[in-house]
Amino acid sequence: MKSKNLVSLSVAAVFFVLSITGLLIYFGQGSHLVDHTHAWFGILFVAASIFHIVNNWSSITGYTKNRRTGAIQKEFVIPVVIVAIFALGIGFDLPVFKKLANAGKDLVRGERPRGGPMAQPKVDSIASAVETAYATAYTKGDTGALAAIMPVKTALLTEAGTILSGSDMQKNILKRTAPEVLKTKVDHAEALDDHMILVYGTATNSTATSPSVYTHLLKEQDKKWQIIAAQRAFPAVQ
Template identity: 85%
Template sequence: MKSKNLVSLSVAAVFFVLAITGLLIYFGQGSHVVEHTHAWFGVLFVAAAIFHIMNNWASIVGYSKNRRTGGIQKELVVPVVIVAIFALGIGFDLPVFGKLANFGKGLFKGERPRGGPMEQTKVDSIANAVETAYATAYTKGDTGALAKLLPIKTSLLTEAGTILSGSDIQKNILKRTAPEVVKTKVDRAESLDERTILVYGTSTNSTTTSPTVFSHLLKEQDKKWTIIAAQRAFPAVQ
């Protein structure tokens, strides 16, 4: 087995996958799986490219330098200049490069409404669905359903100023001796981006007499919305 053949074919195979995932991300079709695949194959591509350069170092030097004069070949200057232009343009977020970066997504998603990344009706629908599911799971003591909505790493700032995690809330449900009926009402929801929604609302608990106001930060991943951060407080006395 020839090492040069193996490395060259490996570079080609990895590049093929990398190109597909890169185009999917560029055109706004990149899911969590696509992004992870792109990242890992990027690492593989770097490794394969290093071996490719090592195996072809003499040829690369020959392409870069004029053997007679020892000067730099034009064939080296052109790609270096192109890479430098794109690196600086992207790094400094120049308008042309910003438009180019979003052009692919615009082809499939079209122009977004000026009111925000998502239509308000969709934002309200998602917020109400998540909050209703949360209240139902909490009331029933369904820790399995609650874990899907409130991951163990979710941080919750309580009315008392203490910070709980999603895991703490699940443990508290298992420890409770009396039933709790929780009801939530979404007062306002706004989209921060296409995968993040901030929800403001009011909740009541059968074990307390005073309602509380809350804010939940919702995040979409793999087409599932979860609460990644939460805060509760007693409403201000008018």
């Protein structure tokens, strides 16, 4: 087995996957799976490239300098200049590079309304669906459905100032001795970006004497919206 052939083919294979995931991210079609694949194959590409450079070091040095005169070849200067231009342009966030970076997403998604990254009706619809699913799962005591909406690592700051996790919420449901009916009402929802929504609402619980206000941070991951952080408080008495 020839090491040069193995390394060259490895670089080509890894680059092929990187190209696909890179284009998906560029055109705004990324996801948790795509991002992780791109990151890991990026590491593999760096490793394979190092072996490729080591195996072809004599050829690479031959490309950079004229063996007769020792002068630097223009074939080496041009790539260096191009890389420097892009590195500086991206580093200083020059308008043309900023526009180019978002061109793929703009092409696929089109123009966004000025009010935010997502149209407000869509934001309201997502917030309402998540809050309804959360209240339904909580009321029914369905820990599986609750875990799908509020993962075990979700942080919840309660009215009493204690911090619970999504896992604690599930355990509390299993310890119930009497049924609870939770109702939520979304008062306002706003998109922070294409994958994050902040929800302000009012909740009533059949076991509580007064309603509470809450804030939920929703995040889309793998095309599913979940509550990743929450805070509850009693409204101030006027």
